[in-house]
Amino acid sequence: MSGIKLTIAKLRKEKGITQSQLAEYLGISFQSVSKWENGTTMPDINLLPKLSEYFQVSVDQILGIKPLSNREYRSRKTDSGEHWDDKLDYLKKSRIGFWNNDYLEFLVSKVWKIIEPIDIIDFGCGYGYLGMVLLPILPKGSTYTGVDISDTLLEEAKSIFKYSKYVTKFIKSDVKDFNVHEKYDMAICQAFLRHLTKPKDTLKKMVDSVIAGGMVVCIEVNRELENAGLYIKGTKYNPANKTTIMKKLWKTELESEGRDYFIGMKIPFYMQEYGLRNIDVRLNDKVNFINPYSDKYLVEAFMKSNNWNKKLSDDHKENIIKLFMNRGLSRAEAEVYVESEEVIRKYFIENYDNVFAIKAFGLLISYGVK
Template structure:
């Protein structure tokens, strides 16, 4: 069995990726913003099971190709099985993301990947180095503090279950300690420009998930289960253990206890009969490679 963490999270990835984007908005980006109207060769860093390839290739001109790179052996196996059933030209490389990639692609992409990297600038530089002059680098990455602000509950105050100030401190302390930054989505335009890209822009996904008690029962159950896997209202471990872990991550004892109490309340009140709106608020940053 693989010891790589994300090899054990394939079902989680399958069940939560759809929460982040509307297909029509992705089509708008491809055709109206990026204007990818000729075949392109895409490389996907940290491709997982090939999610972005599955979403983007049907929107791209015929003749486009997709190369996925991931450290996970099981993830790459899954990706190959997925694409064996699809009519697209795709190749998958299993190995450490630090491996050298030749400058041969028109577009380099990544999805919810850089936030897990202690050295995101170095990875971004590798992405840039793999793209031909005039090509694009496109990054889909989260901004956790905006994400946690984008809940709407019925009959419960947002501040009772999502203490934003405590969470912001927790995210910032974790990033300072490990280099891995869940708020990287809002920083990427700065990084891309500082690394020499031109025409840098950032968009926000328009996806809002609505757990509606009047929706189709099967769709409601699917959405509820996905929201739980996303981490909303999850069951908690022992309070002493959780508080201790939060203190180790930079919170005071009082802040850690307040965070635990908020998470416990959300677990107690959130169920399949709840009304909830949730916008992941994913940031999509991109720029053009120019070596002149």
């Protein structure tokens, strides 16, 4: 990637002028403007200040090196049903590597000391994954209620549990509008609060949804831990460099829409604010070690859940760069990210039968009693 992607065409169209009008202002031919916009040639260096003054943006913004910071922030709307309706396959692939079942059993029996049947409500239940892994190890008679905004995910959840022996219920609702009418013994969520614009509000609803003596459990990833937890044999992947770049993006997302990728570390403090007691935090012990002897389904799931299973078109890469620039990264920083991902993607595709990688998600499990 060149690092130079002129924004002249976009700025010109937003200003509502033709190529000829811009050319007349600059004292050049409209063919020159056309060549700039087609990427055939670059403006003379002496014209850049005039372009900057005319469009009221910096030269770096003209050259596409820095984002058009005065442009409206584009939310990915990760708290909407539309966002998750086509993520079923991704969720199924990514959840494969989330838990060691024996550790989950240890939490239920030894840490949370659940010996009697309980009623659970799962906020952001998706396709009911937590219900699938928890119900078989909870005391007989326990029930599971899932709340989610996606029709697609809820339909899958209902289908999975349709003929099961467990008592389950699924509710479609945006958590912002969800009113808890019943009380539960446990409110739980997994990798959910990180996607919300007001995660503290949802945590408060979780607290309100449990009985006195009930438990609130939040299982969340901290993105810095997640980045640091990846090593791929034979690549020059640098998680520290990547995290430094991504911190700028995360900061913009937090300031612009309240989505907090550091939420995993903050939950215990929020729990304390909301009056929970006996608050503690555990770290999930699951680490994925991918090697040539791994089940190929696991390798494929690992690749697909990280979007390393297929090559990206130049247009797709450019869309990622533009999205990241919209979140405060320079073009050079966004390109470093895209290129680092491309190195990993190439490694997995070319070495499918001989992959060596290790990934620790660093899932933080925060819990407290009401």
